[in-house]
Amino acid sequence: MSIIKINAITVPADSGDELGKRFAARRDSMEGTEGFEGFELLQPTDERTTWLVITRWASEQAFENWRTSQDFQRSHAGGGAPSEEAPKKPVGMSAELWSYTTSVTG
Template sequence: MSIVKINAITVPADSGDELGRRFAAHSGSMAGVGGFEGFELLRPTDGRTQWLVLTRWADEESYAAWRSSQDFARSHGHGSAEEGAARPRPVGTASELWSYTVAVEQEQTAERQ
C-alpha cells in the first residue's frame, strides 16, 4: 500500500507564485526515482499561507532512499552541480513534514451515460 508524505510549507503571500514557478521548472526531476508514484503542489485558496507538497511513494524504504540521495541534497540546497554556484533564496519561511498511509482508496469512475 502506498504511503503519502506532505510537506506543509509556510510561504509569505507575495512569494507563492515563485514557489509554483520553482516546482514547475523541476517538474520532471523525479522521473525514474524508485518507488516514486507522483506529486502535487497544492495552493491555498482560503487565506492560509501553507502550501502543501503531496507526494505518494510505494513504501517507506523508497522515500528514505530518495531522502538520502545526492539528487535530494542538490534539489534542497545542500550542494550543487557547480561548486560555488549561487542558489536562490528559500521561498518558504518554515516547513513541517506529515506522514500518512492510505486507509481507503477510491478510483474515479467514468460518468454514467
C-alpha cells in the same frame, strides 16, 4: 498501499507564485526515482500561506532512500538544478513533514 508524505510549506504572502514556479521548473526531476509514484503541489485558495506538497511512495524505504540521496541534497540546497550559477534563496519560512498511508474502508 502507498506511503503519503505531505510537506506543508509556509511562505510569505507575496512568495507563493515563486514557490509554484520553482516546482513547475523541476516537474520532471523525480522521473525514474525508484518507488516514487507522483506528486501534487496544492496552492491555498483562501488567506492561508501554507502550500502542500503531496508525494506518493511505494514504501517508507523508497522515501528514505530518496531523502538521503545526492539528488535530494542538490534539489534542497538552493532550490535549483546543478547547472544554475547561484543558488536561489529559500522561499519557505517554515516546513513541516506529515506522513500517512492510504486506507480503504467499507
